[in-house]
Amino acid sequence: MRAAVVTRFGGPEVFALSELPDPEPGPGQIAIDVSHAAVGLIDVFIRQGDYRDRPGLPQPPYVPGLEVAGTVRALGAGVDDVRVGEPVVTLSGTGPAGGYAEVEVVDARLAVSLAGAGVDPALAVAALPNATTAHLALTEVAHLRAGERLLVHGALGGLASAFPGVARTLGAGAVVGTVRRPSLSKARAAGFPYDDVVAAEDVAALETRFDIVVDPVGGQVRTDSLEVMAPLGRMLLVGNASGDWPHTVSTNALWYANLGLLGFNVGAYLAARPERGRPAAVAALAALRQGLVPIRTETLPLAEAGEAHRRLVAGGVGGRILLTP
Incomplete structure (x- = not known):
């Protein structure tokens, strides 16, 4: 071969x-x-x-x-x-x-x-693994409840863009994405089921408070997100696309504001619990069939x-x- x-x-x-x-x-x-x-x-x-x-x-x-x-x-x-x-x-x-x-x-x-399944193989490999990751992260780690609000960083990324559609199938309320300012018009026209897409540079100034933040980006946007999380909010750490490995978050800030940071590495998770993969993928396929992950x-x-x-x-x-x- x-x-x-x-x-x-x-x-x-x-x-x-x-x-x-x-x-x-x-x-x-x-x-x-x-x-x-x-x-x-x-x-x-x-x-x-x-x-x-x-x-x-x-x-x-x-x-x-x-x-x-x-x-x-x-x-x-x-x-x-x-x-x-x-x-x-x-x-x-x-x-x-x-x-x-x-x-x-x-x-x-x-x-x-x-x-x-009625799903093209190219779309399946582009979207289903990430949609499955989103389903596992939202259900087994963040424990998303109906009506909760999500903030998703790196909204155009392969992993991030799977979250709004899967969240919709799980009953989420508002879903807002972020991208760097030069990509705003592209993100808003991309067809993903966000209620809005905003500039990542402006996150700390948002008035909405979010129950779940999905962060595959890391770096300063991770710290800025603490300012817009609701009490008992959960931040899913699912990547570090920024490459800012030295960045840290104050644990005292988490304690004082009743916030949680939850890491989720799907590769390690499925290596330990491979039986969880297929059921999550079957559930995630619903989002693909409904056109909610138009990657x-x-x-x-x-x-x-x-x-x-x-x-x-x-x-x-x-x-x-x-x-x-």
């Missing part, structure tokens, strides 16, 4: 298109003929070496990619709930890598069938994995980049 291999930690130039042996599924696994592989910021951070000392994450040479769509190619021992030829999409947390290839092997428990996709060939990473880091993608073998 062909695969885009990270040959060493570094910039996008470290990719090499290589021929590798076709992987075979072990017990409890399936092999997938990949039609689309999603490119995520986590792929960028790992490729750059940001997590090089983190146990369980890959060391070069390795094949990146956590989320793919395709058809089941082969079944490992003990797998009896999917069939060869069935269309599937994988969820985040299926392993450290492997999706930027013509064939990927994954834990069968984290592959979701698309048979009869834009851009497709590049597998050989241009480095270019995909360049575009993602440069910003302005406004959706998700997919690689096709």
